[in-house]
Amino acid sequence: xxxxxxxxxxxxxxxxxxxxxxxxxxxxxxxxxxxxxxxxxxxxxxxxxxxxxxxxxxxxxxxxxxxxxxxxxxxxxxxxxxxxxxxxxxxxxxxxxxxxxxxxxxxxxxxxx
Amino acid sequence: xxxxxxxxxxxxxxxxxxxxxxxxxxxxxxxxxxxxxxxxxxxxxxxxxxxxxxxxxxxxxxxxxxxxxxxxxxxxxxxxxxxxxxxxxxxxxxxxxxxxxxxxxxxxxxxxx
Numbered sequence: 001x002x003x004x005x006x007x008x009x010x011x012x013x014x015x016x017x018x019x020x021x022x023x024x025x026x027x028x029x030x031x032x033x034x035x036x037x038x039x040x041x042x043x044x045x046x047x048x049x050x051x052x053x054x055x056x057x058x059x060x061x062x063x064x065x066x067x068x069x070x071x072x073x074x075x076x077x078x079x080x081x082x083x084x085x086x087x088x089x090x091x092x093x094x095x096x097x098x099x100x101x102x103x104x105x106x107x108x109x110x111x112x113x
Numbered sequence: 114x115x116x117x118x119x120x121x122x123x124x125x126x127x128x129x130x131x132x133x134x135x136x137x138x139x140x141x142x143x144x145x146x147x148x149x150x151x152x153x154x155x156x157x158x159x160x161x162x163x164x165x166x167x168x169x170x171x172x173x174x175x176x177x178x179x180x181x182x183x184x185x186x187x188x189x190x191x192x193x194x195x196x197x198x199x200x201x202x203x204x205x206x207x208x209x210x211x212x213x214x215x216x217x218x219x220x221x222x223x224x225x226x
Contacts (some may be wrong), residue, residue, distance in 0.1 A: 006155075032211050034212075041218075043216035043217050043218045044156070044201070044216045045216075046213055049213070051211050057211065059213070090155055090156070092156075094212055096211070098143070098207065099161060099163070101158035102148075102156070102158060102212065104156045104157070105155050106155045107154065
């Protein structure tokens, strides 16, 4: 069966520090991968998605970037964090087929101080 | 911008009662999906209804879709304390092989024992 791992679960970082969040998927090949952010008490906002190794699409201009160095690895990064980067970051995957649901990781709670 | 808007924002009922949550959206859709999120966790896919379907069932869940009114509802029958969670509707738009879900802000459901 497929599983998705996301770490760390929580992270407290000072303003101006770098960021690296990692997500890996097991049990499937060539998945679509996604990064979402959820503000407190709100819905999810799509940040990045990838349909293959090295292919990254950005949905909103921001202080973050994403990379996909391997088929089942997705990384969210920042060179210098802003206070507004605080939030709950969720990685997800799907099979890239119509009508296939998204499968989410358990998220990373990022607090920028 | 948010495509789906859930109503109500919060709902508190007694165990055993039925819970109904509504979702409205603005543009035409391919599918509408419902997800559940336990506090501090990732989202779990509940059900997907296609634009040409009017009703779908899964266990104690019943989803309806009215494309003329651009609305959907999620009914949970015979609620249990374990159903306490936030519920989100999401409309999907496929672009270049990736699924872009646009989420509403969610309904926070509390089941009182």
